[in-house]
Structure formats: C-alpha cells, structure tokens
Amino acid sequence: MVTIEEALNSIKSQETTSKVETKPLQEVLGLALSEDIVAPFDMPSFDNSAMDGYALCGLYLEYEIVGEVAAGDTKETALKDGEAVRIFTGAKVPASASAVMMQEKTKVQGNHLFLDEMPKAGQSIRKKGAELQKGQLVLQKGHVLNPSSLGLIGSLGLDIVKVISKPRIHMITTGNELVKPGQPKKEGQIYESNSFAIAGALEQFGFQCAQQLQVKDDFEETKKSIQKSMETCDVLIVSGGISVGDYDFVKQALEENGVQELFYKVFQKPGKPLYFGRKGNQFAFALPGNPASSLTCFFIYVLPLLQKWSGHTDLGLPWYRFPLRHDYENRFDRPSFLKARVTSDGAQILDGQGSSMIQSMALGNALAFVELGEKFKKGDLIKCKLIS
Numbered sequence: 001m002v003t004i005e006e007a008l009n010s011i012k013s014q015e016t017t018s019k020v021e022t023k024p025l026q027e028v029l030g031l032a033l034s035e036d037i038v039a040p041f042d043m044p045s046f047d048n049s050a051m052d053g054y055a056l057c058g059l060y061l062e063y064e065i066v067g068e069v070a071a072g073d074t075k076e077t078a079l080k081d082g083e084a085v086r087i088f089t090g091a092k093v094p095a096s097a098s099a100v101m102m103q104e105k106t107k108v109q110g111n112h113l114f115l116d117e118m119p120k121a122g123q124s125i126r127k128k129g130a131e132l133q134k135g136q137l138v139l140q141k142g143h144v145l146n147p148s149s150l151g152l153i154g155s156l157g158l159d160i161v162k163v164i165s166k167p168r169i170h171m172i173t174t175g176n177e178l179v180k181p182g183q184p185k186k187e188g189q190i191y192e193s194n195s196f197a198i199a200g201a202l203e204q205f206g207f208q209c210a211q212q213l214q215v216k217d218d219f220e221e222t223k224k225s226i227q228k229s230m231e232t233c234d235v236l237i238v239s240g241g242i243s244v245g246d247y248d249f250v251k252q253a254l255e256e257n258g259v260q261e262l263f264y265k266v267f268q269k270p271g272k273p274l275y276f277g278r279k280g281n282q283f284a285f286a287l288p289g290n291p292a293s294s295l296t297c298f299f300i301y302v303l304p305l306l307q308k309w310s311g312h313t314d315l316g317l318p319w320y321r322f323p324l325r326h327d328y329e330n331r332f333d334r335p336s337f338l339k340a341r342v343t344s345d346g347a348q349i350l351d352g353q354g355s356s357m358i359q360s361m362a363l364g365n366a367l368a369f370v371e372l373g374e375k376f377k378k379g380d381l382i383k384c385k386l387i388s
C-alpha cells in the first residue's frame, strides 16, 4: 500500500515518449506545443487606429480634412501640419499623424473638422510592436493551446502548428453482474455505468476513449481482452476486478500480459485497490469498480498521466481552498476525497459519500480532501479540486 503522495509521484515521474504531429490550426485546441512559437513580425505590424474618427497632423482644435483611410487600405497617406483624414478602427495611421480623435468628439462642416477637446499626442493610436516584437517568445513549448492561443497563433499568420499528440486510450469494464443500459436486467444484475462516466470524464478534458470492451469475471477472457486492447493503445483503463475477491482477475491478467506493477493499493478513500502499471511505453490503470471510486481515481490519478503523456507541464487538477460551510470531521479510516459542492458561499460536503454512490458526485462539482482524522470548524479552509 502506498500513500497518495507516493502514488502521484510515481505517476508524475514516468518518462513518456511523446509523439510530435504537425496539424492545422483548427485541430490543435487542447494540445501542447512541441516547440516554442516566436513572433515572426511586430504585433501590431503597423500603427493603426483604435477608433473610428480622424487622424490628425499636429495638435490643434481645427483641421482640414484631406481624405480617408479605411481598414485594409495599404497606401501611405502623407499628411501636412493642420491636416486630418477620416479614419476607421484598425486602419493604418499615416506616418505623420500625431493622434486620432474619436468621431463623437468632433464636428464637421464641409471639409473642416472641429474638435470638442485638445488631442493628446499618440491618443487612440495602437503602436507597431506594442503587443509583441519580432523575435519575441510568444508561447513556450508545453503550452496547452486554449481558444485564445489559437487566435494568437492565427494572428501571427501561422496555419499549421507542431504539437504533441494525445494518447490512444482503451477501456475495459469487468463484471458478470453488468448489463448495458437499455437492456432488461434481472435481480442480482446492475447496469454498467463506469464506461459512460469515464468516457465523459475523458471527453471533459479533451481525451477520447477509442475502444471499449466488456468482459466477464473470467481470467482467460480478461487476459485476452487486455492483450487485444494493448495491441494498439497507449493507455489502458480497466474498471473493476482489482480487489481481492475470488473473481478479481485484473491484476494477474495485466501482469501475464507483461505489465509491471508501479503501485497497487493506495491509502485513501475511495479507491483503495487502485493499480498502476507499465509495459514499455504503455500504461495501465485498474480502477476499483465502485462508481465513485473509479471516477475519483480518474480525476486524481489517471488525468495527470494522460496530461504527462500529452506533453503538459501542469499535471492534475489544481487545488483551491474554500471556506467550509459547516463543521466536518473525517471519520473514515483513511485520508478521503469527499464529494462536495462549491458555490460562492463556500464548500459543502455532500451526503452520500459511499464508494458506490454516484448521485452526490453528479450533484457536486468538487472533490474535497481531508486527512485521516482531520477536523474542520465552519469557516475553516478546505482543499478542493473542481471536477466540473
């Protein structure tokens, strides 16, 4: 049995062989950059107007209007002292302009322009290079591309990006008692739900389950399914069959497929019988079958490994501290991840903490962490990871 910290250290310290891909900009959301991005030119690349109004040469209250520059015009307009041009947001400001005045503060009579107030030098001009300068490091290798990153990269004129690909993930659910939703079930059977929860959690973080198999509690069948899954996957997630019962075959079946144990059993609740192993560059998790245990183990342990594999440098969900809305004492016999709901009023530990109970997790949005025997008073700060 390992501690939570030891388990996380084992996961985060794994060497992974990342695959680099060159992809079109519209397909890289959520992927990590495999190389630095450097500005190929100044941004903005020319002085441009921040307002619809008038570009002014010299600082006065009156000007003669001599023309117009619209966004996209590429010609250079030469302005003399006391002259102005009509200009629009984003349009190239003439090199000799001293300022731009927004049109709401102007009056026009014929080709005469009158300002309501004195302009200030440089006013409403977005200067060349004000945001980025040519050669400047814009985004670092390992940066995970969010929507703004895509906009930024596009604004630098780049339409293909070198990124680290995501792992191919396969899932196996085990259990004689499991029936797929939508089918009739008999007394003694239950509906298989972990594959939906885990596939959803994968999707929530931009991963995909590429293959899902369902096996009976049968050693040979489990071993064969693991072998088939591991022919093509990078990360295998098995649910159930990892405890100590007579029908729990997953650990042995993994190991007979060449997977080497990195840890088995974590001193925590839920999710004690969690297993993590490796075969070459492939990784395998066996998550405890109880629905809340498997999903909690996904958020705490599987996610950082998937992120590591994908080239992320920040691994796992961050911890936040929220004031607890009530007293709480951890009466479980292990450090515990508790289903909680966080609102602007603080964190509330929900009823229904059993490992088999999933409704509280569906209604909650956080996992709160409490050490063994830890006691909290209302208002004390409690560590939480936001899971939705």
Ligand SMILES: Nc1nc2c(c(=O)[nH]1)N[C@H]1C(S)=C(S)[C@@H](COP(=O)(O)OP(=O)(O)OC[C@H]3O[C@@H](n4cnc5c(N)ncnc54)[C@H](O)[C@@H]3O)O[C@H]1N2
Residues within 6 Å of the ligand: 173, 174, 175, 177, 178, 190, 191, 192, 193, 194, 195, 239, 240, 241, 242, 243, 244, 245, 248, 270, 271, 272, 273, 287, 288, 289, 290, 291, 293, 355, 356
């Ligand atoms: N003698 C002991 N028994 C158990 C221990 C122990 O230390 N000693 N640990 C308990 C803990 S803690 C957990 S967690 C479970 C984990 O067991 P398994 O990983 O072997 O999971 P199963 O036995 O296959 O299933 C547990 C539970 O979850 C339901 N289940 C399984 N798969 C699914 C699924 N895909 N969808 C929905 N529900 C699923 C299954 O029906 C069981 O009720 O072991 C304890 N026992």
Ligand code: MOO
Residues within 6 Å of the ligand: 268, 269, 270, 271, 272, 273, 288, 290, 293, 355, 356
């Ligand atoms: O460790 Mo188990 O997940 O408590 O039910």
